[in-house]
Amino acid sequence: MGKYFLGVDIGSLTTKVVLLNEAGEIAARATGRSGYGGRDVARRLTAGLLDEKGLAGSDVAVTVATGYGRITYPADREMSEITCQARGIAHLFPGARTVIDIGGQDSKVIRLLPGGKVADFAMNDKCAAGTGRFLEVMAGALEVPLEEIGDLSLQAGNQCDISSFCTVFAESEVISHVSAGAPKADILAGVCNSVAARVASMSSRTGLEPEIVFTGGVARNSGVAASLAKQLGCGLKIPEDPVITAALGAALFARGLA
Amino acid sequence: MSQKRSYRPLDSTRDLKRTITRYYTLTRFHRYWGRPLGRPLAWVTSGAPVELLRAFKIHPVYPEQYGAICSTGKVTAELCQAAEALGYSQDLCTYATSSIGSLTRTDIAPMKGLPRPDLLVACNNICGTVLKWYEALARHFRVPLLVLDTPYLPGEITPQAREYVVEQFKDMTSSLEKITGRRFNEGELRRVMGLSDEVTTLWREIREYCRAKPSPLNGTDLFIHMAPIVVLRGTQQGVDYYRKLKREVGQRVREGKAALENEKIRLVWDNIAIWPKLFGFFKMFTERGACFVTDTYTGGWAMEIRDGDPLESLAATYTEVFLNRSPDFRARQLIQFIRDYSADGFVMHSNRSCKPYSLVQEVIRRKVMRETGVPGLVVEADMADPRAYAEEPIRNRVQAYLEALGA
Numbered sequence: 001m002g003k004y005f006l007g008v009d010i011g012s013l014t015t016k017v018v019l020l021n022e023a024g025e026i027a028a029r030a031t032g033r034s035g036y037g038g039r040d041v042a043r044r045l046t047a048g049l050l051d052e053k054g055l056a057g058s059d060v061a062v063t064v065a066t067g068y069g070r071i072t073y074p075a076d077r078e079m080s081e082i083t084c085q086a087r088g089i090a091h092l093f094p095g096a097r098t099v100i101d102i103g104g105q106d107s108k109v110i111r112l113l114p115g116g117k118v119a120d121f122a123m124n125d126k127c128a129a130g131t132g133r134f135l136e137v138m139a140g141a142l143e144v145p146l147e148e149i150g151d152l153s154l155q156a157g158n159q160c161d162i163s164s165f166c167t168v169f170a171e172s173e174v175i176s177h178v179s180a181g182a183p184k185a186d187i188l189a190g191v192c193n194s195v196a197a198r199v200a201s202m203s204s205r206t207g208l209e210p211e212i213v214f215t216g217g218v219a220r221n222s223g224v225a226a227s228l229a230k231q232l233g234c235g236l237k238i239p240e241d242p243v244i245t246a247a248l249g250a251a252l253f254a255r256g257l258a
Numbered sequence: 259m260s261q262k263r264s265y266r267p268l269d270s271t272r273d274l275k276r277t278i279t280r281y282y283t284l285t286r287f288h289r290y291w292g293r294p295l296g297r298p299l300a301w302v303t304s305g306a307p308v309e310l311l312r313a314f315k316i317h318p319v320y321p322e323q324y325g326a327i328c329s330t331g332k333v334t335a336e337l338c339q340a341a342e343a344l345g346y347s348q349d350l351c352t353y354a355t356s357s358i359g360s361l362t363r364t365d366i367a368p369m370k371g372l373p374r375p376d377l378l379v380a381c382n383n384i385c386g387t388v389l390k391w392y393e394a395l396a397r398h399f400r401v402p403l404l405v406l407d408t409p410y411l412p413g414e415i416t417p418q419a420r421e422y423v424v425e426q427f428k429d430m431t432s433s434l435e436k437i438t439g440r441r442f443n444e445g446e447l448r449r450v451m452g453l454s455d456e457v458t459t460l461w462r463e464i465r466e467y468c469r470a471k472p473s474p475l476n477g478t479d480l481f482i483h484m485a486p487i488v489v490l491r492g493t494q495q496g497v498d499y500y501r502k503l504k505r506e507v508g509q510r511v512r513e514g515k516a517a518l519e520n521e522k523i524r525l526v527w528d529n530i531a532i533w534p535k536l537f538g539f540f541k542m543f544t545e546r547g548a549c550f551v552t553d554t555y556t557g558g559w560a561m562e563i564r565d566g567d568p569l570e571s572l573a574a575t576y577t578e579v580f581l582n583r584s585p586d587f588r589a590r591q592l593i594q595f596i597r598d599y600s601a602d603g604f605v606m607h608s609n610r611s612c613k614p615y616s617l618v619q620e621v622i623r624r625k626v627m628r629e630t631g632v633p634g635l636v637v638e639a640d641m642a643d644p645r646a647y648a649e650e651p652i653r654n655r656v657q658a659y660l661e662a663l664g665a
Contacts, residue, residue: 079657079661080654080655080657080658082658083657083662119662121658123654123655125638126648
């Protein structure tokens with residue numbers, strides 16, 4: 001019987017896997033681009049982790065899958081990423097009552113009960129504004145590497161307004177700022193602000209209760225994090241690796257199932 | 259999408275099919291019997307005072323129900339596109355746009371479209387869209403349009419509001435006398451209202467059976483078996499059908515038979531059904547043991563028709579329709595449902611088509627959650643247009659919600 005527990009989160013942009021040991025500590029983790037076959041990416045990442053630890057597939061006792069690819073992944077159980085995200089964050093921050101998660105195509109606000117149960121949540125609907133994809137499109141339009149846009153945006157002198165809530169139209173707005181000769185930093189500050197505004201307004205549906213944890217790939221963007229903290233008027237905690245928290249939650253559930 | 263139902267079918271479904279087929283056969287062949295019998299055909303809104311029309315021997319037809327038929331028949335998107343090509347916005351109500359589209363796309367419209375009306379009757383107790391929709395129909399068919407304007411009720415109905423509506427009923431009565439060539443017969447109106455009251459009372463009693471644990475019916479049963487209450491209020495056929503249904507549902511309760519094999523979670527539904535995905539959507543709940551024990555939508559037809567002066571009674575009934583009332587009223591109604599039906603949560607369909615139903619849902623949701631402590635989920639879709647339904651995001655929300663409820 002295996003003594004390890006696997007959480008697999010196949011997201012729209014990124015696939016994450018987290019391996020827990022018997023004590024519930026993270027033994028290994030990996031992330032990769034989901035691309036066309038998230039399931040195969042997840043398999044490859046898992047095989048890599050096991051290899052690295054000198055383990056065999058049979059050493060994994062239970063696997064829980066989450067994220068958009070959860071249904072077709074051969075796991076012992078599939079769970080929604082909202083439930084897994086809540087569990088992962090409650091494990092890292094026992095005092096957390098609100099989670100703001102901005103991923104590739106989803107942004108969500110989750111309100112937690114003590115213990116990590118979901119009390120309420122709100123999500124973006126049928127629109128990529130306010131998500132990682134939005135930032136990716138804007139980074140492309142401005143020819144700035146995605147990882148650099150946050151820091152660059154913080155150097156803005158005169159933030160541009162990106163008023164549109166639509167990714168496609170916002171890109172046109174960005175382009176018109178470019179033609180008007182606005183510095184990249186100013187435009188990026190507007191872009192980060194627009195993402196934060198979208199999520200801040202969503203949070204009014206669930207209510208905000210401290211501690212607030214900001215997670216998901218976009219939490220690594222210092223520009224969005226700063227703008228969000230400013231708009232919400234309170235401090236945000238950011239996990240050390242904000243990309244893997246839902247996969248961590250899935251792995252914790254896997255351990256609970258054993 | 260699988261059409262397989264994961265719950266117990268009702269024997270009454272056979273009678274339902276027979277009853278509805280008979281109604282639509284009469285409707286389709288109205289041109290053969292309507293004129294000889296002096297019985298005009300009217301297209302009416304769901305909240306129109308049908309009792310008065312029936313008292314004038316008018317055959318009522320419901321474009322809103324037809325909109326649901328188009329949707330389950332998978333032609334809504336194409337019909338809407340036909341209307342959009344004429345310049346109607348994609349943001350309009352899809353019952354309205356599919357209805358307008360069906361005027362030109364008779365090649366794909368069920369029954370080749372509804373039969374040509376002799377008159378149109380619209381009441382704005384359900385929304386304001388019906389006015390413009392019916393005006394468009396009136397221009398297209400060049401037939402008279404009668405409008406009943408029911409003032410929105412921020413609180414209880416006032417004597418002034420009631421009098422305002424009664425006056426319009428009187429006007430409508432004289433218009434109907436002219437259109438039909440018949441004299442208004444108060445005795446006949448009272449008879450029809452008596453039948454209507456019997457039907458709505460039966461519907462109310464059937465719905466109340468679902469307070470039982472486990473519930474004898476699921477939301478899909480309510481949505482399907484509401485068809486006669488929409489089109490056959492004020493008729494003996496309506497009474498006959500709901501007597502049968504009541505017998506069957508009552509029997510289920512006495513025998514402890516449940517709609518779902520394994521009822522674990524009891525939920526309340528808010529808003530019109532998602533017709534294009536009815537079974538696929540509700541299956542996400544039934545497969546996890548979640549049953550919709552009641553809803554605000556089909557409950558709209560469990561109205562009371564009071565005694566007293568018939569026009570005054572109709573004025574009150576049709577003005578007090580829940581969609582014509584405050585968010586506060588609607589929150590109280592939902593809270594009452596949750597308590598009476600011992601529900602564990604509620605699901606709101608934010609219906610892109612139906613603005614009056616959907617725009618205030620977030621306010622209602624927060625109030626209901628605060629007062630009952632049970633969680634509420636919002637799913638975004640459309641009652642008729644499959645283009646507004648995003649399967650994966652919806653599945654994600656439903657799953658997370660049910661996981662939090664312990665399913």
